[in-house]
Amino acid sequence: VTRQDAERLDAADPLAAFRERFVLPVGVIYLDGNSLGALPRETARRVAEVVNAEWGQDLIKSWNLHGWIDLPRRVGAKIARLVGAEPNEVLVADSTSVNLFKLLAGALRLQKGRPVILSEANNFPTDLYIAQGLIELLGGGYELRTVPRDQVLEALDARVAVLMLTQVDYRSGALWDLAAVTERAHAVGALVLWDLAHSAGALPVDLNGAGADLAVGCGYKYLNGGPGAPAFLYAARRLQEKLRTPLSGWLGHAAPFAFEPEYRPGAGIDRFLCGTPPILSLAALECGVDLTLQADLTLVRKKSLALGELFLDCVQGAVPEFALASPVDPNQRGSQVSLRHPEGYAIVQALIARGVIGDFRAPDVLRFGFAPLYTRYVDVWEAVTILAEIMATRAWDQPEYRVRRTVT
Amino acid sequence: VTRQDAERLDAADPLAAFRERFVLPVGVIYLDGNSLGALPRETARRVAEVVNAEWGQDLIKSWNLHGWIDLPRRVGAKIARLVGAEPNEVLVADSTSVNLFKLLAGALRLQKGRPVILSEANNFPTDLYIAQGLIELLGGGYELRTVPRDQVLEALDARVAVLMLTQVDYRSGALWDLAAVTERAHAVGALVLWDLAHSAGALPVDLNGAGADLAVGCGYKYLNGGPGAPAFLYAARRLQEKLRTPLSGWLGHAAPFAFEPEYRPGAGIDRFLCGTPPILSLAALECGVDLTLQADLTLVRKKSLALGELFLDCVQGAVPEFALASPVDPNQRGSQVSLRHPEGYAIVQALIARGVIGDFRAPDVLRFGFAPLYTRYVDVWEAVTILAEIMATRAWDQPEYRVRRTVT
Numbered sequence: 001v002t003r004q005d006a007e008r009l010d011a012a013d014p015l016a017a018f019r020e021r022f023v024l025p026v027g028v029i030y031l032d033g034n035s036l037g038a039l040p041r042e043t044a045r046r047v048a049e050v051v052n053a054e055w056g057q058d059l060i061k062s063w064n065l066h067g068w069i070d071l072p073r074r075v076g077a078k079i080a081r082l083v084g085a086e087p088n089e090v091l092v093a094d095s096t097s098v099n100l101f102k103l104l105a106g107a108l109r110l111q112k113g114r115p116v117i118l119s120e121a122n123n124f125p126t127d128l129y130i131a132q133g134l135i136e137l138l139g140g141g142y143e144l145r146t147v148p149r150d151q152v153l154e155a156l157d158a159r160v161a162v163l164m165l166t167q168v169d170y171r172s173g174a175l176w177d178l179a180a181v182t183e184r185a186h187a188v189g190a191l192v193l194w195d196l197a198h199s200a201g202a203l204p205v206d207l208n209g210a211g212a213d214l215a216v217g218c219g220y221k222y223l224n225g226g227p228g229a230p231a232f233l234y235a236a237r238r239l240q241e242k243l244r245t246p247l248s249g250w251l252g253h254a255a256p257f258a259f260e261p262e263y264r265p266g267a268g269i270d271r272f273l274c275g276t277p278p279i280l281s282l283a284a285l286e287c288g289v290d291l292t293l294q295a296d297l298t299l300v301r302k303k304s305l306a307l308g309e310l311f312l313d314c315v316q317g318a319v320p321e322f323a324l325a326s327p328v329d330p331n332q333r334g335s336q337v338s339l340r341h342p343e344g345y346a347i348v349q350a351l352i353a354r355g356v357i358g359d360f361r362a363p364d365v366l367r368f369g370f371a372p373l374y375t376r377y378v379d380v381w382e383a384v385t386i387l388a389e390i391m392a393t394r395a396w397d398q399p400e401y402r403v404r405r406t407v408t
Numbered sequence: 409v410t411r412q413d414a415e416r417l418d419a420a421d422p423l424a425a426f427r428e429r430f431v432l433p434v435g436v437i438y439l440d441g442n443s444l445g446a447l448p449r450e451t452a453r454r455v456a457e458v459v460n461a462e463w464g465q466d467l468i469k470s471w472n473l474h475g476w477i478d479l480p481r482r483v484g485a486k487i488a489r490l491v492g493a494e495p496n497e498v499l500v501a502d503s504t505s506v507n508l509f510k511l512l513a514g515a516l517r518l519q520k521g522r523p524v525i526l527s528e529a530n531n532f533p534t535d536l537y538i539a540q541g542l543i544e545l546l547g548g549g550y551e552l553r554t555v556p557r558d559q560v561l562e563a564l565d566a567r568v569a570v571l572m573l574t575q576v577d578y579r580s581g582a583l584w585d586l587a588a589v590t591e592r593a594h595a596v597g598a599l600v601l602w603d604l605a606h607s608a609g610a611l612p613v614d615l616n617g618a619g620a621d622l623a624v625g626c627g628y629k630y631l632n633g634g635p636g637a638p639a640f641l642y643a644a645r646r647l648q649e650k651l652r653t654p655l656s657g658w659l660g661h662a663a664p665f666a667f668e669p670e671y672r673p674g675a676g677i678d679r680f681l682c683g684t685p686p687i688l689s690l691a692a693l694e695c696g697v698d699l700t701l702q703a704d705l706t707l708v709r710k711k712s713l714a715l716g717e718l719f720l721d722c723v724q725g726a727v728p729e730f731a732l733a734s735p736v737d738p739n740q741r742g743s744q745v746s747l748r749h750p751e752g753y754a755i756v757q758a759l760i761a762r763g764v765i766g767d768f769r770a771p772d773v774l775r776f777g778f779a780p781l782y783t784r785y786v787d788v789w790e791a792v793t794i795l796a797e798i799m800a801t802r803a804w805d806q807p808e809y810r811v812r813r814t815v816t
Contacts, residue, residue, distance in 0.1 A: 023460070023464040023465075025464070025465045025466070025467070028467075030467060032467065032468045035468050036463075036467055036468045038464075038467065039459065039460075039463050039464040043459065044456070044459050044460055044464070047455060047456075047459050047688065048452070048455075048456060051447065051451065051452050051455050051634070051692070052431070052447075052452055054635075055444075055447050055634055055635055056431040056433070056446075056447040056452070057431075057433045058433070059433070059436075059438060059440065059444055059446065059765065060440045060443050060444045060765060060767065061760070061765070062635065063635075063814070063815035064813045064814050064815050068635060068636075069814050069815050070814075094502065094503070094506065094683070095502070095657065095682060095683025095684055095685075096683055096684075097655065097657030097658065097682045097683035098502065098506055098655060098657070098682055098683055101654070101655055105545055109545075121669060124658075124667075125658050125661070125667050125668065125669065125671075126657050126658035126683065128669055128670075128671070129656045129657060129658060129661065129671035130655070130656060130657060132656060132670070132671045133652075133653065133654040133655060133656030133671065134654060136652065136654065136656075137513055137517075137545070137546070137654035138545070138546070138547075139546075146669065171667075220684070226459070226463055226686075226687070226688055227462075227463055227470065227471075227476060227684075227686075227687035227688070228476075228684040228685045228686040228687045228688075228690070229686065230686060231683070244541075244544065245541065246509070246541040246542060246544065246545035247505065247506060247509055247538070247541060248537045248538060248540060248541030248544075249503065249505030249506070249534050249537060249538060250505065250532075250533050250534035250537060253533070253537065257770070257814075257815060257816045258770060259532075259533050259579075259769065259770055260533065261529060261533065261536055261554065262536075262540070263533075263536070263537035263540045263541065274503060274505045274506055275502070275503025275504055275505035275506055275534065275639070276503055276504075276628070276635075276636040277503075277636045278634075278635075278636040278637065278638060278686040278688075278689035279634070279635035279636045279689070280455065280634055280635070280636075280686075280688045280689045280692055281686035281687070281688045281689045282636070284459070284688055352469070357467065357468060357469070359468065361667065362665070362666060362667055405472045406471070406472050406477050406478075406665075407471040407472050407477050407665060408665045
């Protein structure tokens with residue numbers, strides 16, 4: 001594969017114009033949009049407007065005047081279009097972890113008599129930790145059962161209250177068939193809680209097409225919502241009125257400004273609001289979502305797969321010593337390719353020092369994420385070329401590249 | 409009281425220079441800093457820096473390079489100085505409601521055998537709702553007991569696990585004696601969970617001096633952290649290692665980036681982190697906190713009381729038809745004065761239409777908050793003068809002022 005091959009792919013890319021809509025640092029190849037999406041140009045303008053004009057000038061009036069009070073619903077309705085849901089089925093609120101807690105707690109209550117939360121042993125830790133915390137709080141009677149990925153479906157039985165899975169594995173990028181798994185779970189009466197952290201904005205998701213129950217997702221990855229952007233949650237319309245959240249904060253009340261002494265859950269999805277949302281971060285998220293909505297997600301998926309294939313072609317040609325940590329079949333991957341190498345940590349540091357930003361996940365995984373709205377084919381080609389230089393010269397073998405940082 | 413009297417007070421105000429550190433709209437008298445604090449000038453610059461330089465240019469590296477990962481602890485340590493705590497006793501995270509849930513759940517577990525959460529019937533609703541949600545989740549065995557304010561202390565007994573109070577009442581501004589109440593609760597073995605939403609930044613709070621146990625507080629009122637700014641929580645050092653939070657998200661893990669399958673609570677206060685914090689909103693909060701730290705809170709309190717006294721003097725002279733909804737004794741008030749009037753809603757709308765921004769709380773309360781860092785004595789004088797004009801001309805008696813807004 002030559003650089004010219006990559007350039008030809010870029011020239012023919014129907015999404016190429018989106019790259020100009022982002023701020024990207026010069027001299028950097030950013031393959032970590034699966035961890036923190038890049039800054040949309042519009043966001044800087046919009047955040048300044050919210051700070052200076054709305055907060056600064058209109059102060060408290062902005063809750064009505066600029067619709068701050070509706071932002072969680074408004075941005076939720078926009079995200080709904082990206083994940084195959086109705087506008088009143090998605091809400092932006094809190095963090096993914098907090099939203100997992102709300103929905104898991106609600107689901108266990110609905111599934112009385114079923115004691116098991118089933119998940120995958122390699123699920124993203126916060127999903128498992130939240131289930132553990134909830135079960136511990138409930139003081140017995142419930143069990144988090146985690147099994148290897150290939151045993152999840154056979155572990156479904158009548159004791160399972162909720163099957164909790166992340167559609168795209170954070171480490172390997174392995175992709176679950178959302179519709180097929182949902183169907184299998186429903187066949188034994190289990191609900192499914194999907195974590196769409198690495199799916200939303202990266203590939204078409206059709207929650208309602210799959211008859212999905214519950215989902216959560218992340219605003220700061222492929223939705224480009226900014227660091228720690230608020231998360232979202234989805235509850236199928238048919239379940240909403242049956243679900244109670246224990247995080248019954250005032251903004252989820254049926255009449256928040258009546259200041260009633262007793263909690264009454266808000267209508268539908270509104271009940272999953274809790275406290276006052278962080279407006280600056282929420283406004284930034286809206287810009288990222290708006291930009292994603294302008295793209296055709298089928299084209300996004302197509303380019304994502306092509307970027308991954310180009311990456312693997314280059315790796316196989318130039319650095320065949322890396323093992324593939326992702327599924328071989330591109331249709332079973334999300335929008336990242338992960339490699340495995342015993343010196344993975346140091347190699348990632350050496351890449352970063354040369355302007356190629358991927359990341360490392362213990363124990364030995366190098367992750368390379370492809371954000372089709374701003375990742376070019378030539379970026380992928382150059383990243384592997386630099387990786388090959390690092391390996392050929394053992395440039396990774398420096399003490400400084402073994403110093404562990406706080407965030408890896 | 410004349411305008412000249414007010415002007416003389418402003419001329420002698422040792423905090424007068426702080427007003428220049430805020431952006432304030434021209435032609436507006438803002439007496440709602442108890443609901444949403446004003447914008448510090450520095451915040452606009454800092455938020456733009458976080459967006460453009462940190463997120464935009466340094467992307468994922470900013471978690472280490474710009475200390476994003478430490479922001480919850482760093483800003484928490486700063487808030488600690490405002491509430492009489494040690495740096496490792498306060499953390500910024502989530503919303504007040506979510507933090508209430510964490511601490512209440514942890515406290516109930518510590519207080520096994522004690523079935524009662526005791527609170528005040530007029531406590532801010534979210535505090536009551538969160539207790540209701542937790543109790544419902546726990547499925548029986550616990551009770552939220554709410555009593556009128558003057559019966560709280562006598563309701564303390566050996567069945568009380570946690571006494572949950574808001575130090576300054578959101579409606580009346582009535583102030584609890586934090587040390588005395590804590591002592592009374594401890595005498596029967598109860599823990600106290602203080603909500604400092606209307607205290608932090610408005611008056612000196614000495615949690616450790618009072619031997620306090622647990623507290624939460626709000627970033628967007630007197631800390632001027634911006635709309636929906638993240639909240640904070642306090643846990644006394646002696647309790648931290650005993651407390652478990654059910655919201656056991658990954659950033660509260662002892663080693664978040666080890667991605668272990670089992671939750672292990674982080675050391676000390678760190679365990680109360682949950683998901684990824686909203687960095688833009690958190691950076692804005694830090695600016696508000698930094699500005700507050702430059703003020704002497706004893707001077708802030710002194711001015712706050714003087715503003716309230718001036719306000720009441722003016723009201724008694726010009727519009728004696730209003731009833732006082734706040735304690736008569738200024739030492740029993742926070743930093744607001746509330747009035748009562750059957751036409752309160754329409755009167756507040758008429759005030760807002762004339763540039764005087766207070767707010768309304770059902771059923772009949774007009775709230776006027778004094779933020780001593782930017783509220784001038786002359787603002788208070790003018791506000792009451794305009795209120796008197798509205799009353800004298802019945803200007804409030806317009807259909808448009810009866811239209812209920814979403815947020816009141």
